[in-house]
Amino acid sequence: MSLRIALAQMNPHVGEVRANAARIRALRAQAAALGADLLVTPEFSIAGYPPEDLVLKPAFRDACAAEIAALAAETADGGPGVILGGPWMEGGKLFNAAFLLDGGAIVARRAKHELPNYGVFDDKRVFDAGPAPGPVVFRGVRLGMMVCEDWWFPAVSETLQESGAEILLSINGSPFELDKGEARVDLAVARVVETGLPFVFLNQVCGQDELVFEGASFVLNADRTLAVKAPAFTEALVLTEWGRGPEGWRCAPQEPAPPLGREAQIYAAMMLGLRDYVAKNRFPGVVLGLSGGIDSALSAAVAADALGPDRVRAVMLPSPYTSAESLEDAAACARLLGIRYESVPIGPAMEAFAAMLAPAFGNRPPDITEENIQSRIRGVTLMAMSNKFGDMLLTTGNKSEMSTGYATIYGDMCGGYSVLKDVYKTDVFAVCRWRNAHRPEGALGPDGPAMPERVITKPPSAELKPDQKDQDTLPPYDVLDALLHGLVEEEQGVDAMVARGFERDLVLRVWRMLDRAEYKRRQAPPGVKIGRRAFGRDRRYPITNGFTGLIA
Structure with missing residues (x-):
């Protein structure tokens, strides 16, 4: 039979x-x-x-x-x-x-x-x-x-x-x-x-x-x-x-x-998640801020491969702190991917906010407030582009940033979807290297590299103040991501991570950052689940939470 x-x-x-x-x-x-x-x-x-x-x-x-x-x-x-x-x-x-x-x-x-x-x-x-x-x-x-x-x-x-x-x-x-x-x-x-x-x-x-x-x-x-x-x-x-x-x-x-290898799986999952989200919600395409950094470059590559270059609009939003390297790298990335690219300088808006807020701020020195204003100006500008043309705004933050709160709510967190939401920064580097060497199966983007090599090798920076680097605020990403994996995916406590060889002060600092950022994550856009414990449906913690992570 x-x-x-x-x-x-x-x-x-x-x-x-x-x-x-x-x-x-x-x-x-x-x-x-x-x-x-x-x-x-x-x-x-x-x-x-x-x-x-x-x-x-x-x-x-x-x-x-x-x-x-x-x-x-x-x-x-x-x-x-x-x-x-x-x-x-x-x-x-x-x-x-x-x-x-x-x-x-x-x-x-x-x-x-x-x-x-x-x-x-x-x-x-x-x-x-x-x-x-x-x-x-x-x-x-x-x-x-x-x-x-x-x-x-x-x-x-x-x-x-x-x-x-x-x-x-x-x-x-x-x-x-x-x-x-x-x-x-x-x-x-x-x-x-x-x-x-x-x-x-x-x-x-x-x-x-x-x-x-x-x-x-x-x-x-x-x-x-x-x-x-x-x-x-x-x-x-x-x-x-x-x-x-x-x-x-x-x-x-x-x-x-x-x-499929690890990087190929991550990339394919991001492509499929974005493609179906855009298609099934009937968006004509996506718009994103292309900063010249690695996260936005990878997000743009995924979008071009998932949707086709003609459905991706990239916008450089330079400030007085944007480096010449970033301007060059963003433009080069757009050329490699064949996506639409334009520049909208935010200097005039920064000046307008500074003048508008001067009476209220008085003689207080500039601090993170002014940095967040820049990010929010970019968010408002990109949302305006989304509203005007109908394209969905794609956010570009990664899991390391979302874990620690190294993101501006109503700023770079503005948007409708995130392909990197569950991808740690160390994996971002690995996936970018993989994409520069491989064209994924089913990709609609071009053959060859998706971004300049310098985007991968230069030190990451938010460029919200002179000579700013991510490592000024965060531990080195290889250390941070290993620590976050223990705290998030494995639900380990402070003492357990100290027993693995991490410094107690560092573990406590990252624990507090992770805990305090919960209110931001509640307001973040949805994004592709990649690992075992993604923020959102997988990991739901109270915003009002007094637990310190310490046994004693």
Whole structure:
């Protein structure tokens, strides 16, 4: 006996129910042309995932139900059956469910049993947990149909195996994190070992607000060998061919998609997150301040590669403290990327603010107030450009700055989205070097370097006063980022970081900076999640907080 399963790494649009249904319909037609018996689409594919509180709207659920019913009716044509995900309301309970459509009807439903309630997930807030699922029968094959979190724990897989499942098949909306791909495969191996069954992992590919879903779907055979590995960060329809022998079902091996290195993954996640955020929110393009520094250069490169150079507007906003090097480097970066570039000097606005505030400030000497005014002038100017032309303002701050508050609220934090929000400064340097040597797969920007080498090698500076350097205020970035990783990603305390060899005074200083900047981060724009603990959905701390980090 044989079976052909088409795995659809699709890019749904949250809330665009009709468009998602049309996409599933088109994928089914493609699967039919390939000779597939079954098309499998990701978790909540009819509605987009995560739906958050949108799923609480009866009209939204009704729209999903109507499209699922219509798709089910179409399977009466004898073509491929369909597995899709969506909401299921029954007995006053709301489930995150997988639906099996075949022969003109909804043949089976299986509700998500394990509801994640950690990190970026709050499924328990909107969904009810379904019972432990049993297999579904599709054309004589008993499929162990699971929804995402169900396969992360052994109980559901073991229940399916004990009740006669022949193939474990999981539909997912599993967000990208660095190193998560390896963790997924390791867990899948555990499920295969426990059950003795082959395992299918299907994931969506999209950007959804702060989350990116990279696909990277795969199939493991019962002997734990990798049969199929779909590409990451791109849509794909992968036909898998199965045969049943004396020892059960086996998927015919295919050439796996090549793996991506760390910097390539970070860059691809930033591209996909920005591309979908701009497209799905219907912005014509982006505008950003191009300072001649490394953060804005990398942000501009990501934008050009994600959207195309013609949809990126870069603005240099020089002050009297802007160096000749910065002017040269910003212009050179724009030329390399082929993006629009213009200069709007902010000196006249600085003079106007100084004159306006002089009576109120009296003879007080200049301090950080005047530095922040410069940043806010730039923010207002860029927002004006955004309003006038409709382009979304892209902010350029990195995670090291957002952690320590080394950013001006209502200044350089102004904007609609940030691709570097979860990227530490040391990774910014590494990713810039990588991009100058590689053109990413699917990039719309030019071949060759994206920025002058001097942008990467010169000491970082906000250039808000003469001869200013980041290291005047912050520790060296290699030290700072290692310390922040312990405090943020690992949730370590002061004493634990001192035990790792960091100076106590430095740890306390960075702890306080991290703690005090929470109010800024609450008002920061969304940005792409890259690591395990991103600010926003992952890490939510009280603004009013008296804990010092000290045990005593």
